[in-house]
Amino acid sequence: MTPTPASAPALRVNNLTKIYGSRCPDCIENTGPDHGRNVCPACGSVVACANITFEVMPGEILGIVGESGSGKSTIVRCLHFDMEPTMGAAYLRCSGNGSDDANIFQLNSQEMRAVRNQHLGMVYQNPQMGLRLDVTAGGNIAEKLLAAGWRNVGMIRDRGGLLLKRTEIPLERMDEAPRNFSGGMQQRVQIAKALANDPDVLLLDELTTGLDVSVQARILDLIKEIRRSTDAAMILITHDLGVIKLLSERTIVLKDGRIVETGLTDQILEDPQHEYTQLLVNSVL
Amino acid sequence: MHVLGGKKIKGFEDVSFSVKRGEFLAIIGSSGSGKSSLLKCMYRTYLADSGSMLYHGDSGSVIDLTTASDHEILAIRRNEVGYVSQLLQVVPRTIAVDVIAEPLLQRGIGIDDARDAASGYLARLRIPEDLWDAYPSTFSGGERQRVNIARALIRAPRLLLLDEPTSALDPASTAVVVGMLRGVNPGTTMIGIFHDLSVVRELADRVVVMKDNRMAGIGTPEEIL
Ligand SMILES: Nc1ncnc2c1ncn2[C@@H]1O[C@H](COP(=O)(O)OP(=O)(O)OP(=O)(O)O)[C@@H](O)[C@H]1O
Ligand SMILES: Nc1ncnc2c1ncn2[C@@H]1O[C@H](COP(=O)(O)OP(=O)(O)O)[C@@H](O)[C@H]1O
Ligand SMILES: [Mg+2]
Ligand SMILES: [Mg+2]
Numbered sequence: 001m002t003p004t005p006a007s008a009p010a011l012r013v014n015n016l017t018k019i020y021g022s023r024c025p026d027c028i029e030n031t032g033p034d035h036g037r038n039v040c041p042a043c044g045s046v047v048a049c050a051n052i053t054f055e056v057m058p059g060e061i062l063g064i065v066g067e068s069g070s071g072k073s074t075i076v077r078c079l080h081f082d083m084e085p086t087m088g089a090a091y092l093r094c095s096g097n098g099s100d101d102a103n104i105f106q107l108n109s110q111e112m113r114a115v116r117n118q119h120l121g122m123v124y125q126n127p128q129m130g131l132r133l134d135v136t137a138g139g140n141i142a143e144k145l146l147a148a149g150w151r152n153v154g155m156i157r158d159r160g161g162l163l164l165k166r167t168e169i170p171l172e173r174m175d176e177a178p179r180n181f182s183g184g185m186q187q188r189v190q191i192a193k194a195l196a197n198d199p200d201v202l203l204l205d206e207l208t209t210g211l212d213v214s215v216q217a218r219i220l221d222l223i224k225e226i227r228r229s230t231d232a233a234m235i236l237i238t239h240d241l242g243v244i245k246l247l248s249e250r251t252i253v254l255k256d257g258r259i260v261e262t263g264l265t266d267q268i269l270e271d272p273q274h275e276y277t278q279l280l281v282n283s284v285l
Numbered sequence: 286m287h288v289l290g291g292k293k294i295k296g297f298e299d300v301s302f303s304v305k306r307g308e309f310l311a312i313i314g315s316s317g318s319g320k321s322s323l324l325k326c327m328y329r330t331y332l333a334d335s336g337s338m339l340y341h342g343d344s345g346s347v348i349d350l351t352t353a354s355d356h357e358i359l360a361i362r363r364n365e366v367g368y369v370s371q372l373l374q375v376v377p378r379t380i381a382v383d384v385i386a387e388p389l390l391q392r393g394i395g396i397d398d399a400r401d402a403a404s405g406y407l408a409r410l411r412i413p414e415d416l417w418d419a420y421p422s423t424f425s426g427g428e429r430q431r432v433n434i435a436r437a438l439i440r441a442p443r444l445l446l447l448d449e450p451t452s453a454l455d456p457a458s459t460a461v462v463v464g465m466l467r468g469v470n471p472g473t474t475m476i477g478i479f480h481d482l483s484v485v486r487e488l489a490d491r492v493v494v495m496k497d498n499r500m501a502g503i504g505t506p507e508e509i510l
């Protein structure tokens with residue numbers, strides 16, 4: 001399959017904003033990279049992200065980079081309906097669920113579950129959030145397949161085996177609980193689970209952070225393989241510029257909850273426009 | 286392709302020229318004169334601060350490379366415009382033949398056919414056969430540079446941007462690469478930075494001279510050299 005982007009984005013996000021706290025009318029004006037803070041001095045609310053607008057094409061990997069606390073996880077958690085955004089809209093191009101033109105943040109909870117189960121895959125920064133560590137690896141995947149409407153036990157087991165094989169988890173460990181697995185293996189099980197429903201949009205939050213380099217390399221190769229073999233749009237969050245250089249053709253730079261720069265990854269790395277991006281790039285070299 | 290009044294602080298300014306379909310334009314000039322910056326602006330690795338660069342597609346479409354959307358740039362990078370960088374890029378954990386085959390895989394060509402085509406380039410570029418399935422990270426500068434060139438040529442780009450593609454090559458390898466560049470499809474437009482003036486004489490239809498971060502002249506090799 002070719003990753004040549006089709007004309008319609010798989011996902012469009014418009015002015016996504018998430019504010020924690022009581023909020024006042026000035027929260028947004030009072031925060032952001034120009035102020036160097038994401039906490040509103042007037043009311044103490046945290047503006048985790050504000051006015052986030054972007055789109056991702058099918059087959060494309062979009063990188064999101066930014067320092068710790070810049071709002072990266074908040075964006076994907078809102079998109080995965082793990083939390084409710086304060087403002088904003090998101091549109092998914094996926095067939096058959098009647099929500100193509102609807103702002104997915106305005107669906108009812110049953111529709112949201114359906115969108116998540118049928119069209120989204122998520123790999124959490126922390127495997128504890130994405131997996132039930134005491135349920136077997138196969139059981140974790142089965143859970144997602146059941147949610148996506150699979151009913152035949154034999155088929156569920158076959159699909160689980162296939163996904164684990166694809167993510168290089170030895171089949172004989174399918175019936176073992178991920179609690180006993182290494183960090184790298186836990187991430188692989190998360191990836192297998194995220195792929196179970198053949199998602200249109202795959203959300204990947206720091207999937208290699210904290211893993212040793214050789215384990216990281218194999219997971220990154222796995223993501224490359226997924227890019228080649230599926231048409232999923234991927235959002236890849238990382239604070240490692242090496243990861244986006246390897247995997248994503250376009251990148252968004254986040255600072256204090258705002259997009260400060262967006263562009264082709266090689267341009268972001270070689271000709272960064274925003275002062276903060278320049279700092280980020282230069283601190284690597 | 287027209288480049289009009291491109292400008293970049295410290296990079297270069299006041300550069301204007303046009304290149305015809307199938308023409309080979311060489312860029313020469315001293316180190317730091319802005320040659321690579323100019324080429325990178327055409328590939329949009331650098332953003333031009335002012336001016337325009339109009340790329341005329343086959344279909345009669347015209348795209349301003351300085352203002353086109355990122356997705357438009359990605360589409361022409363995938364299908365039409367190739368770039369061979371001055372600094373040798375290697376794809377980690379990928380053997381040489383697959384580094385070269387990758388652009389074909391991206392277009393949906395099967396792995397066996399893609400590897401066959403890639404091996405053909407490795408052979409023509411005289412890379413020893415036992416290196417074909419080795420990792421280019423261990424290659425010499427000249428070997429890597431040839432892998433880079435093969436990776437760009439295999440796409441059969443309409444426009445090929447070359448930043449000192451022969452700088453790390455010995456005279457024999459340079460001759461091979463020059464031969465290959467002369468042999469590419471006559472519809473391919475090439476813009477290349479070279480230090481070796483004998484290579485410029487062999488390849489270029491016209492030459493742009495960069496000096497002190499400005500364009501100092503343009504003409505045929507006979508007029509300029
Ligand atoms: N439940 C919460 N209540 C209040 N503030 C929160 C909450 N969750 C996150 N925040 C704040 O929102 C901001 C963005 O957090 P987020 O988790 O999105 O950061 P991140 O970019 O993913 O960082 P990291 O790289 O450390 O994972 C931070 O300032 C964080 O402290
Ligand atoms: N990314 C960059 N950021 C800042 N300055 C740059 C960058 N790239 C190039 N320059 C500067 O622009 C000038 C032209 O560089 P370059 O185009 O690489 O020259 P050449 O290829 O002619 O040797 C030099 O002064 C160089 O230091
Ligand atoms: Mg996070
Ligand atoms: Mg140069």
Ligand SMILES: [Zn+2]
Pocket residue numbers: 023024025026027028030040041042043044045
């Ligand atoms: Zn406030």
